[in-house]
Amino acid sequence: MKNKRTLGIAVALLAVLLLFGLLATPVLGHPPSPDDVLTTVGEPTCETAGYRVYTCSHCGRTRTAPGAAALGHNFVQVSERLVCGEVPTRTYACTRCGQTRTESGGAAVPHDYVVVVQAPTCTHAGLRMYTCSRCGDSHTAPGEAALGHHRIVAIQAPTCTRAGLRVYTCSRCEDRVTAPGAAALGHNFSRTAQEPTCTEPGIYTHTCARCAYTYTEPGPPSMGHTFGPWQEAGPDTEVRICQICGAEETRSASTADVELPPTPMPTHPQPPPVAGVPPAPAAPAVPAGGFVSQLLRNDPVGTIRILDLEIEFTTVDVAAGGFSVLLLVLAILFTISVILAVMRERRTYRAYIQRQQAAEAEDRKHDFR
Secondary structure, eight states, X not given: OHHHHHHHHHHHXXXXXHHHHHHHHHHHOOXXXXXXXXXXXXXXXXXXXXXXXXXXXXXXXXXXXXXXXXXXXOEEEEEEEOOBTSOOEEEEEETTTOOEEEEEOSSXXXXXXXXXXXXXXXXXXXXXXXXXXXXXXXXXXXXXXXXXXXEEEEEEOOOSSSOOEEEEEETTTOOEEEEEOSOOOOOOEEEEEEOOOSSSOOEEEEEETTTOOEEEEEOSOOOOOOBOOOEEEETTEEEEEBTTTOOEEEEEGGGTTOOOOOOOOOOOOOXXXXXXXXXXXXXXXXXXXXXXXXXTSOXXXXXXXXXXXEEEEOHHHHHHHHHHHHHHHHHHHHHHHHHHHHHHHHHHHHHHHHHHHHHHHHHHHHHHO
């Protein structure tokens, strides 16, 4: 029994030793040796370290050893959010793993103004306009002062009827203002006369030496014919010829008892015109040969107008009255012609005085201006 107990103890002790040897081998593992083969290498990441796996060439058991340390993130800024008046926000991304993070901080973002300058003009000041390129906020500020006009003067010379002018034109904006210049010069007339003929009155032509403006007015009245002596031109016909124009006048020889010269009308030069006063009326035309020659024609009926009275007569009336009646008529006609001449002279003189007074009044008016 005692031997059996001793054998059992020995067997149990051997079993314990065997078991202990089997269990001790995994815990202790294989010590590193040249026989271990590196089979796997784990690369480190931004947040985890690397590792190495070794395999025993004898038994195939593996062991793991630490590798490279964790790399850590490599963040770079990929964007920035800028809002005027707010703190900027920046976004960062890791270049290895792509992980992102955002940060806010720093001073508030100011406006990024772009300036547009509006140049000043002659009448308006300049302007500076500020516009933010991020948010569009804008405001204005005064610029340079208004420049004022830079005027160049052009002088328009006066004419006979129009006053001169001073024109001020701005060289920048072409604004134009005018001011009165020299007074109108008035016409500088020179007069030319067309002499009267036997049947046509004369004409005065006035021409301005500056502007060539012209006007005409009646000149001396027609002179009437200046006939020569009566000459026989045929049976019971006599003729006489004007010594100036060559006009002919005929009559019956039976009325040739008295040879009367023509009664020419007197001529009166017209004074120069004055502005504002009408010229004197022209003298009435006289029939060719005068009143007496009209009496002695072979007209069936003759008419003489004395002022507002018309006297009608015939050549028979003249022959019946005899020579004394003819002389009386001549005297009356002569007296009437003298009266008419005096009245015409007075009218002409009054018109001349009126024109002189008007001219003096016009001169005083210009002097007052």
